[in-house]
Amino acid sequence: MSDADRSVQTAGRDGVDDEARRIARxxxxxxxxxxxxxxxxxxxxxxxxxxSEALFLTSGYVQPDAETSARRFxxxxxxxxxxxxxxxxxxxxARLAAMEGTEACVATSTGMSAILLMxxxxxKAGDHVICSRSVFGSTINLFAKEFGKFGVxxxxxxxxxxxEWRAALKPSTRLLFAETPTNPLTEVCDIAALADIAHGxxxxxxxxxxxxxxxxxxxASLGADLVMHSGTKYLDGQGRVMAGSLCGPDKLIKDVxxxxxxxxxMTLSPFNAWVVLKGLETLSLRMKAHSENALAVARWLEARPxxxxxxxxxxxxxxxxALAMRQQHxxxxxxxxxxxxxxxxxxxxxxxxxxAFHLIDSTxxxxxxxxxxxxxxxxxHPATTSxxxxxxxxxxxxxxxxxxxxxxxxxxxxxxxxxxxxxxLSTLNNA
Ligand SMILES: *Cc1c(COP(=O)(O)O)cnc(C)c1O
Numbered sequence: 001m002s003d004a005d006r007s008v009q010t011a012g013r014d015g016v017d018d019e020a021r022r023i024a025r026x027x028x029x030x031x032x033x034x035x036x037x038x039x040x041x042x043x044x045x046x047x048x049x050x051x052s053e054a055l056f057l058t059s060g061y062v063q064p065d066a067e068t069s070a071r072r073f074x075x076x077x078x079x080x081x082x083x084x085x086x087x088x089x090x091x092x093x094a095r096l097a098a099m100e101g102t103e104a105c106v107a108t109s110t111g112m113s114a115i116l117l118m119x120x121x122x123x124k125a126g127d128h129v130i131c132s133r134s135v136f137g138s139t140i141n142l143f144a145k146e147f148g149k150f151g152v153x154x155x156x157x158x159x160x161x162x163x164e165w166r167a168a169l170k171p172s173t174r175l176l177f178a179e180t181p182t183n184p185l186t187e188v189c190d191i192a193a194l195a196d197i198a199h200g201x202x203x204x205x206x207x208x209x210x211x212x213x214x215x216x217x218x219x220a221s222l223g224a225d226l227v228m229h230s231g232t233k234y235l236d237g238q239g240r241v242m243a244g245s246l247c248g249p250d251k252l253i254k255d256v257x258x259x260x261x262x263x264x265x266m267t268l269s270p271f272n273a274w275v276v277l278k279g280l281e282t283l284s285l286r287m288k289a290h291s292e293n294a295l296a297v298a299r300w301l302e303a304r305p306x307x308x309x310x311x312x313x314x315x316x317x318x319x320x321x322a323l324a325m326r327q328q329h330x331x332x333x334x335x336x337x338x339x340x341x342x343x344x345x346x347x348x349x350x351x352x353x354x355x356a357f358h359l360i361d362s363t364x365x366x367x368x369x370x371x372x373x374x375x376x377x378x379x380x381h382p383a384t385t386s387x388x389x390x391x392x393x394x395x396x397x398x399x400x401x402x403x404x405x406x407x408x409x410x411x412x413x414x415x416x417x418x419x420x421x422x423x424x425l426s427t428l429n430n431a
Contacts, residue, residue, distance in 0.1 A: 034214065037098040039281045042091035055274040056087045076262065082270065084262050089273040095280050096235070097247050099214040100227050102160045104253035106261055107245050107273055111210060112138055113266035114244035116117065118175075118206060118226060119143070121256045121386075125151030128172040132189060134182040134398070135160040135208065137386060143177070148286045159187040160320065165194060169201045179208035180217075180242025181324065183372075184337040184382045184406040185399055188320035191327060195223025210234070210373070211335060215287035216328045226252065231268075233373025234334070236279040237286050241272040286411065290334035293417065294409040297338045300418045306355070308403070311337040316411045334410075335372060337382075340403040344429050352403030355428055356381050359405060362424030366418055372408030377417055380406040390424065 028037075042053045061079040061255035063069035072078045079085055089107050097105035108114040119142070123129065131143055133156035143154040153172075157164035159182055176198040180189045191207055196363025198205040200362060207219035213234040219227045227237055243414035245268075261267060291314065298312035310317070313324035324332065340359065342351030359379075360368055366379040370386055370408030380386065387400045395401070409417065 006224055007363050009052055018049075022047075022049055034099055035284050038283055041095040041098040041404070042127040042277070043087050043094065053088065053091050053274070053277060056270055058082060058086070058270075067300065074260070083265050083267050086270045086273070086382070088277065089268050089271040092268070092273040092280075093245070095277060096214070096229070096245055099179065099280065099283070100209075100220055100247040101218050102220045102227060102247040103250040105245055105247040106253050107231075107243065107268035108261070108266045109244065109265075109272075110242045111136075111208075111228070111232060111244040112142065114230075114246050115139055115142055115208075117232070117257055117260055117264070117266055118228065118246055119147055119152065121252075121260045122175055122204070123147070123152050126172060127152055127174045128170045129154040129175045129177060130165055130168045130173060130203075131156055131177040132159045132179060132182070134185065134187055135177065135179040136183060136210075137389075139177070139208070142161075159189050162190065162193055162197065165197050169197070169203075173201055173203045176203055176205045177330050178205070180327070181211055181313050181333060181335065183211070183335065184388070184404065185338060186313050186318070186333075186335060188324040189315055191217075191219050191222040191224055195225075198225075199223070211333055212328055213283055213287055215284040216291070216331050216333060220247065221390070222327065225249070230373075231272075231276045232371075234287060234290075235283065235373075236341050237283065237373060237375065238274045238279065239371060239374035239376065241275045243268055243272050243276045263344075287331065287333070289411055290409060291331035291392065293414045294334050294336050294407075295332055296414045297407065297409050297417055297421075298332070298338075300372070301336070301421070304425055306341055306428050307338050308341050309339040311339075335406065335408050337404055337406045338429075339401060340405065342403065349402040352401055353381075353383070356383075356403055356405050358428060359421065359424035362427065363420045364423065365412065365420040366407075374408065377409045377410035377412055377420075378408040380408070381405055395425060 012255045028040055059082045072080050093107050094106040108117055131154055155168040157168050161168040176194055178189050178194055195205045204225040206228055207224040208228045209219055210230040210233045226246055226248040229245045231245055253304050295314040298310050301307050312332055341357040343355050366377045369378045372378055372379050382400050382404055383395055383402050387395055
């Protein structure tokens with residue numbers, strides 16, 4: 001044996017006491033604030049004492065002996081195979097649960113697979129769901145189309161009119177599903193009121209918290225039973241990886257959703273979990289900066305003569321401004337939409353679309369893309385992208401006109417964002 005080999009083995013033996021001490025130190029005291037939990041919550045470090053959580057890229061785990069292996073497989077605990085569990089993924093789950101204020105969390109490969117997991121775990125043929133009609137388009141398709149064919153029935157109701165939610169209740173209603181604020185019109189629903197409606201009917205409330213993240217809004221503290229995330233958005237926050245999650249009580253996450261993930265395999269990859277785990281450390285700083293930038297851009301747009309209307313929860317002109325400020329810790333989030341007047345004051349969809357395309361094509365800094373939740377500001381034309389498959393009449397009903405432009409405001413200097421918008425706005429009527 002070489003000296004190098006021996007020194008590695010010696011370190012391993014002497015490391016036992018050290019490791020016990022490190023694990024004890026990794027137990028955090030009670031009462032830490034969300035910003036601290038976002039930086040500190042994780043599994044205990046390995047015997048090497050790394051200060052930044054390790055990335056465990058492994059599909060399997062070596063067991064000390066057959067007896068232990070049998071026990072671990074039977075109990076579905078500890079680490080046996082990475083479809084079931086992985087230390088990096090588990091650190092991400094622990095950290096996000098701590099930030100959302102829920103007992104547990106299960107990570108998934110994307111936001112959509114978190115909703116897939118939720119439906120597979122909770123619902124069966126004959127069950128009924130009530131969902132806002134303003135939620136993410138793929139969410140509507142997953143409930144109505146994909147699970148409609150398995151006999152799960154979904155009623156779509158107004159984002160803001162609680163009476164529609166109450167009127168849609170049936171004896172078979174198992175789940176209410178909401179997203180707030182919505183994309184692209186930033187409509188806000190009252191989470192606490194929806195939780196009361198759900199619980200009064202013996203149903204659960206699940207909230208898609210992708211737009212606000214726990215830095216702004218903690219749905220579980222307002223009565224929601226489940227909190228869903230597209231981690232692809234602000235949890236990562238830098239446009240790098242796909243990820244998703246469901247947070248909630250132990251009895252649902254461990255007993256209902258855990259077995260479904262283990263069998264169906266909508267598992268988050270360890271690499272993506274590590275990226276998002278690191279993203280969580282700066283989440284509250286980023287969301288504050290996104291919100292400040294977005295509010296400044298929204299106010300600037302509201303003062304422009306070319307702009308007919310601005311949709312942003314942080315503006316006093318927003319119909320649910322007071323509710324949003326209460327529910328979102330006084331911050332509006334990063335997404336701002338606005339309606340342009342047509343070129344040369346012309347009305348009608350064609351003039352409105354020409355104005356929107358001119359504005360988008362005049363930008364030199366913003367990214368023309370449909371994503372959001374990035375440090376880079378993104379500009380989108382919803383009527384021809386995210387809502388492009390709707391008929392003109394359906395779009396009108398949803399309030400998505402041809403003159404509507406959506407911004408997912410990033411972390412560039414705010415003056416560079418408004419300067420970039422000015423390139424198009426100031427030349428709108430030149431052509
Ligand atoms: C992006 C998004 C989703 C879907 O998440 P993916 O990670 O793309 O699967 C769901 N809900 C909202 C609000 C989103 O923005």
